[in-house]
Amino acid sequence: MKFVVTGATLKKALQWMSRAKAEDIEIRAGPVDEIVLSALDPATVVYATATINELLDADITAPESIYVSLEQLYGIVKRVSGPAAVGIETVEDGRKLIISTANARYGIQTISPEAIRAISEPARSGRRPLLLTGGEFFEMVTGAATVSDVLTLAHPEVDEAGTPKLVGRGGGGLAEFEYNVTAYRPEKADDVGKGSYPLDYLSRLASVLKTTDQVRLVLGVDRPIHISAELELGLDVTALVAPRLRLE
Numbered sequence: 001m002k003f004v005v006t007g008a009t010l011k012k013a014l015q016w017m018s019r020a021k022a023e024d025i026e027i028r029a030g031p032v033d034e035i036v037l038s039a040l041d042p043a044t045v046v047y048a049t050a051t052i053n054e055l056l057d058a059d060i061t062a063p064e065s066i067y068v069s070l071e072q073l074y075g076i077v078k079r080v081s082g083p084a085a086v087g088i089e090t091v092e093d094g095r096k097l098i099i100s101t102a103n104a105r106y107g108i109q110t111i112s113p114e115a116i117r118a119i120s121e122p123a124r125s126g127r128r129p130l131l132l133t134g135g136e137f138f139e140m141v142t143g144a145a146t147v148s149d150v151l152t153l154a155h156p157e158v159d160e161a162g163t164p165k166l167v168g169r170g171g172g173g174l175a176e177f178e179y180n181v182t183a184y185r186p187e188k189a190d191d192v193g194k195g196s197y198p199l200d201y202l203s204r205l206a207s208v209l210k211t212t213d214q215v216r217l218v219l220g221v222d223r224p225i226h227i228s229a230e231l232e233l234g235l236d237v238t239a240l241v242a243p244r245l246r247l248e
Contacts, residue, residue: 003058012233046241051235056085068110131215131216135211138207151170152195152196
């Protein structure tokens, strides 16, 4: 595996994985000139991916998939200035990863697949996404975090004018918070969603998305919430966050 990407793109991808509380990440070749990073956090709450679809150069050969320490790789990439190119290459039959910048070269040991827990994508809802701006998502999540450690999302809720809304709530007792976002009117009776999700994860993820034009949320009923966005720099990110509480 060998590819070149801008430091800014790789840094943002690793930042996303870090916000998902990943420790060891998988790096693999995507279907068409893509590099995909994926991880399941140690608490098995979040499955996250970051897909880099704008490579400066690539020569994808075996091994097609490697595992590395996020802390080590992110620590190196943080030292690279934004537009500078970063080269990534596996050597010694995939046992070592070489990271090359304009004036430095680093080598870190990869992790044997047998020594890491299998990373697999959880089941997701097939419902249509709700569309928010990154700013709306950030305001909803951080607002709820001031009074609670869980955000309860429900869609659709209809106001007095008959407009369906996505409603986010947090709190309990004397403290409470509610945030409404206008959303589509569902075409099917079962095209709804509700669930409660841990704000320690959502707040970290929302901090990366707050300047993004569009964030897509897919809700099921007490199913993992699917968060996805297209960031600048040719980077697509997703996260599936498991529900914290069961709603009756």
